[in-house]
Amino acid sequence: MAKKMKKSSTRIDMTAMCDVSFLLLTFFVLTSTAKVPEVHPVDLPDSTKETKIPSDDIVTISVDNEKIYFGIAGRQDKKDILTRMGEEYNISFTEEELNKFAGMENFGLDIRNLKQLLAKPSSELMNPENHPTGIPFKDSLNNQLSSWVKNARESSWQRKESILKVAIKGDKEESFGTIKEVIDILQKQRQNQFYLVTGLRDDDF
Amino acid sequence: MAELNTGSNEGGKGKKVRSKKQNTGVDLTAMVDLAFLLITFFMLTTSLAKPQSMKLTMPDKQDVPDEMRQQAPESRTMTVLLGKDNMIKYYMGLLEESEEPTNTTYGKDGIRQIILQKKAELEAQGKVDNEGLIVLIKATDDATYTNMIDILDEMAITDVKVYAINDITEQETEIMQ
Numbered sequence: 001m002a003k004k005m006k007k008s009s010t011r012i013d014m015t016a017m018c019d020v021s022f023l024l025l026t027f028f029v030l031t032s033t034a035k036v037p038e039v040h041p042v043d044l045p046d047s048t049k050e051t052k053i054p055s056d057d058i059v060t061i062s063v064d065n066e067k068i069y070f071g072i073a074g075r076q077d078k079k080d081i082l083t084r085m086g087e088e089y090n091i092s093f094t095e096e097e098l099n100k101f102a103g104m105e106n107f108g109l110d111i112r113n114l115k116q117l118l119a120k121p122s123s124e125l126m127n128p129e130n131h132p133t134g135i136p137f138k139d140s141l142n143n144q145l146s147s148w149v150k151n152a153r154e155s156s157w158q159r160k161e162s163i164l165k166v167a168i169k170g171d172k173e174e175s176f177g178t179i180k181e182v183i184d185i186l187q188k189q190r191q192n193q194f195y196l197v198t199g200l201r202d203d204d205f
Numbered sequence: 206m207a208e209l210n211t212g213s214n215e216g217g218k219g220k221k222v223r224s225k226k227q228n229t230g231v232d233l234t235a236m237v238d239l240a241f242l243l244i245t246f247f248m249l250t251t252s253l254a255k256p257q258s259m260k261l262t263m264p265d266k267q268d269v270p271d272e273m274r275q276q277a278p279e280s281r282t283m284t285v286l287l288g289k290d291n292m293i294k295y296y297m298g299l300l301e302e303s304e305e306p307t308n309t310t311y312g313k314d315g316i317r318q319i320i321l322q323k324k325a326e327l328e329a330q331g332k333v334d335n336e337g338l339i340v341l342i343k344a345t346d347d348a349t350y351t352n353m354i355d356i357l358d359e360m361a362i363t364d365v366k367v368y369a370i371n372d373i374t375e376q377e378t379e380i381m382q
Contacts, residue, residue, distance in 0.1 A: 014233035021240035028247035045351040047358040049259045063350075167258060170350040176287070177346025179353070187266045195258040198354055 036105040038062070039131045040069050042171040046201035053195050057156045057164055059149065060197070062106065064171040066178050067134030070148050071106030077155060078102045084151040085111055093118070100125065108134040111144055137185060146185050153191070167195040259357060264369060281327055282339045285316065285356060286373070288381035289347030293356075295319060306380055311355050320363045340368040345381050 042064045060071040072078045079098045086093050089111050093101070097118040108131040109117065117130055124130060137145035149166065156164040166186060170179050183194065279298035286294045286306060293316060294306035309315040324338045342356055353370075360368045373381075 014237050018233045018237050018240065021237055021244060025240050025244050025247070028244060028251060032247050032251035044256065045354040047257075047259055047354050047361075049358065049361050050257045051260050053256060053258045172349065172351045174350040175346055176344045176348040176350060176353050179350050180344075180346070183263065187263060190265060190267065192263045192265055194261045194263070196261050196354065196357070197256050197258045200257060201358070 037126055038069070038071070038105050039108055039126055039128055040064060040067070040106075042169050043173075044169060044197060044199045045172045047196075047198040048201050049198070050200070051195070053167055053197065054165055057160065057162045058167055058195075059152050059164060060106065060167045060169055061145070061182060062108075062169040063174050063178055063182060065174075067108060068137055068145055068182065069106045069108035069131070070135050070145070072152060075102040077152070078104075080155045080159060081148070081152050084155055085147060088147055088151065091115060107131060110136055111147075137182070143185065145182070146189065149186060149191065150189060153189070164191075165195060166191055166193070167197050169197040259354070259361075261357065261370075278339075281332060281337065282341060283320070283323055284341045284343060284377075286377055286381055287342070287344040287348040287352045287356060289345065291349075291352065292381060293352070294380065297323070300374075300376060311352070311359075316356070317359055317363055320359065320365060324363065324365065338365055338367070340365050342368060342370045343373040343377060344370075345373055345378055347381075 040062060042062050056073060057077070058073050060073075062069040062071070072081055079102050082093055082098060082101050085091075091111065091114075093115070097115070100118050100122060101114075103122065104125055107114070107117075110133060117125065120130070135145050135148065136142050149164075153164040156162050168179065168182065186192075186194070279302070283295055283297055284300070284306075286296075288294070291311060293309055293311060295309060295316065296303045296306040300306075309319060320338070320340070327333075327337050340360060342353075344353055
């Protein structure tokens with residue numbers, strides 16, 4: 001008769017594992033800042049510089065395929081800036097529209113089409129198809145990029161007395177001509193300092 | 206171990222009812238499962254590393270009287286031209302007076318060596334930091350954004366104190382064709 005294998009218990013004490021996993025969980029919950037989806041993510045060039053980007057009072061200008069997407073940090077800032085833009089372009093936004101706008105990370109369309117977009121359900125707001133044109137900036141009579149930056153600067157100065165910072169996120173393949181145009185538009189307002197957002201490069205570069 | 210045992214089978218008949226010693230071990234498997242699920246979720250949605258940036262300060266465009274402008278002596282001015290298809294050229298001093306702009310490449314074997322060499326030459330003459338090499342960066346519209354970041358990065362790596370992005374002249378655009 002074959003010798004019977006001793007059946008050993010397959011149960012393991014999970015207490016320690018549970019402790020560790022919850023410790024890690026707590027760590028991640030506390031350190032995380034959720035990745036917010038952008039309308040149009042850009043492929044950033046790399047650099048060795050490691051200046052951190054400030055997280056407050058900053059607007060982000062993403063440039064890809066000669067299209068511009070504009071992002072504002074902070075819900076209150078977004079609302080205030082949109083209200084100011086509305087006054088400039090004679091569009092009045094309701095409280096509900098402002099709230100919806102505050103939930104958007106960035107956007108790329110003519111402000112005159114923004115009201116139609118904000119009428120759509122929240123799930124549709126960040127759909128790239130709803131941002132087909134980018135912010136108009138080529139036409140000097142309808143330079144909305146310039147208006148957005150101007151209003152954002154006024155807003156942050158008048159409300160918080162802090163100076164607005166401008167970050168530029170350019171795509172790797174973007175031609176320098178477009179970036180130059182953007183920089184020129186900002187320099188006309190004497191906004192001379194920029195944060196160029198980059199990725200991290202290997203050490204052996 | 207690790208199970209909730211109510212131990213009802215021990216309640217023998219007729220025995221004196223004693224307060225039973227309960228097994229306090231709880232099956233933690235489900236809890237661990239849940240915890241790891243959440244960890245995975247947070248790990249994937251978190252961007253731990255904030256993107257970094259490069260601070261770029263452009264000279265003010267406002268008209269400044271000529272005597273207020275910073276003069277860039279030709280002898281220590283190097284102009285780097287960036288063009289399409291990763292073309293990069295450089296020349297020293299004024300375009301009219303210097304030799305043909307020389308071709309080079311991006312990265313540590315190309316432009317970096319040249320900048321370091323010119324910097325060392327000036328340092329040998331006792332010209333360091335703000336008195337040292339001045340680099341003017343000029344890019345055509347065909348140059349990519351990556352090219353510009355690369356060259357700004359070189360400035361940081363080689364520690365050139367004075368550099369500026371300038372508008373390219375027509376003559377220089379022709380050279381870069």
